Amino acid sequence: MDLNRYRLLLNLAETRNITRTAENLGYSQPGVSHIIKGLEKEMGFPLVIREKYGVVLTPAAELLLPRIRDIVTADEKLEQTIYSINGLECGKITIGTYSSVAIHLLPRILSNFRKMHPDIDIYVREGGADNIVEWMSEKSVDFAFLSQIYVKGTEFIPFGEDPLLAVLPLDYKLQAGQEKFDIRKFEGQDFIISAIGNDFDVHHALEESDVHPRFRYSVLDDHSILSMVENHLGISILSRLIVTGYEERVKLLPLNPGSARELGIGFHAYEELSPAARTFVDYARNNLRISYD
Numbered sequence: 001m002d003l004n005r006y007r008l009l010l011n012l013a014e015t016r017n018i019t020r021t022a023e024n025l026g027y028s029q030p031g032v033s034h035i036i037k038g039l040e041k042e043m044g045f046p047l048v049i050r051e052k053y054g055v056v057l058t059p060a061a062e063l064l065l066p067r068i069r070d071i072v073t074a075d076e077k078l079e080q081t082i083y084s085i086n087g088l089e090c091g092k093i094t095i096g097t098y099s100s101v102a103i104h105l106l107p108r109i110l111s112n113f114r115k116m117h118p119d120i121d122i123y124v125r126e127g128g129a130d131n132i133v134e135w136m137s138e139k140s141v142d143f144a145f146l147s148q149i150y151v152k153g154t155e156f157i158p159f160g161e162d163p164l165l166a167v168l169p170l171d172y173k174l175q176a177g178q179e180k181f182d183i184r185k186f187e188g189q190d191f192i193i194s195a196i197g198n199d200f201d202v203h204h205a206l207e208e209s210d211v212h213p214r215f216r217y218s219v220l221d222d223h224s225i226l227s228m229v230e231n232h233l234g235i236s237i238l239s240r241l242i243v244t245g246y247e248e249r250v251k252l253l254p255l256n257p258g259s260a261r262e263l264g265i266g267f268h269a270y271e272e273l274s275p276a277a278r279t280f281v282d283y284a285r286n287n288l289r290i291s292y293d
Contacts, residue, residue, distance in 0.1 A: 091276025128198035
């Protein structure tokens with residue numbers, strides 16, 4: 001069994017692009033096509049459909065992915081365990097995360113972790129909440145940094161609260177001395193919201209307070225929300241971590257009553273993590289704290 005062919009198919013499922021997969025894995029483009037054709041001949045059915053802008057996997061190939069992923073993951077765990085028994089350390093970790101965590105929290109901890117464990121390769125996949133939950137479900141990431149509100153049936157290690165803030169244009173009129181923004185004041189106002197599936201924490205905060213803004217725009221990118229607020233297209237709610245660096249461009253106030261998203265590390269079961277993943281989770285548990293520097 002040549003697991004490298006399976007690894008290639010998994011990578012192709014992510015990139016949907018033969019050229020990119022070839023670059024990622026060190027093959028030529030014809031080499032990738034040759035391997036896929038070999039797999040198709042061996043299995044007896046097509047695996048990919050070539051389209052104008054890339055490839056898509058056939059339904060049959062999609063059915064195979066979870067099994068192939070289990071085989072590749074088991075092989076990596078076996079290899080890491082053998083190295084661990086011999087007093088060596090190696091492995092690969094794939095982390096799912098929000099862009100705000102990837103920008104403001106991960107770089108420092110990744111840098112320090114790499115100094116201590118230089119032979120563990122780390123890959124980061126950024127996405128919205130639904131993306132991350134899907135990656136965890138299909139086990140294409142080892143663990144994920146996400147809000148506790150999305151964790152169902154998995155283990156979760158919290159590392160801090162990230163408060164939600166009212167995001168307003170700089171010239172938004174406030175009462176003298178006002179230091180908080182009553183969430184009820186969003187009622188009926190033009191509001192820019194993160195699309196469902198990208199970040200449910202704000203939707204949840206509004207629902208809990210029974211507040212109904214006028215949703216003018218629904219966007220996927222948090223920085224687009226900030227730019228739209230800055231340009232007077234509406235107001236919004238975002239977490240403190242997301243708005244870091246925008247303090248001079250928009251007005252930010254804590255909500256009243258206060259609300260926050262609980263961030264942490266989610267995974268299926270600690271004992272099922274690979275040795276490399278357990279090493280990172282243990283390090284993050286003891287060293288990761290929310291910082292707004």
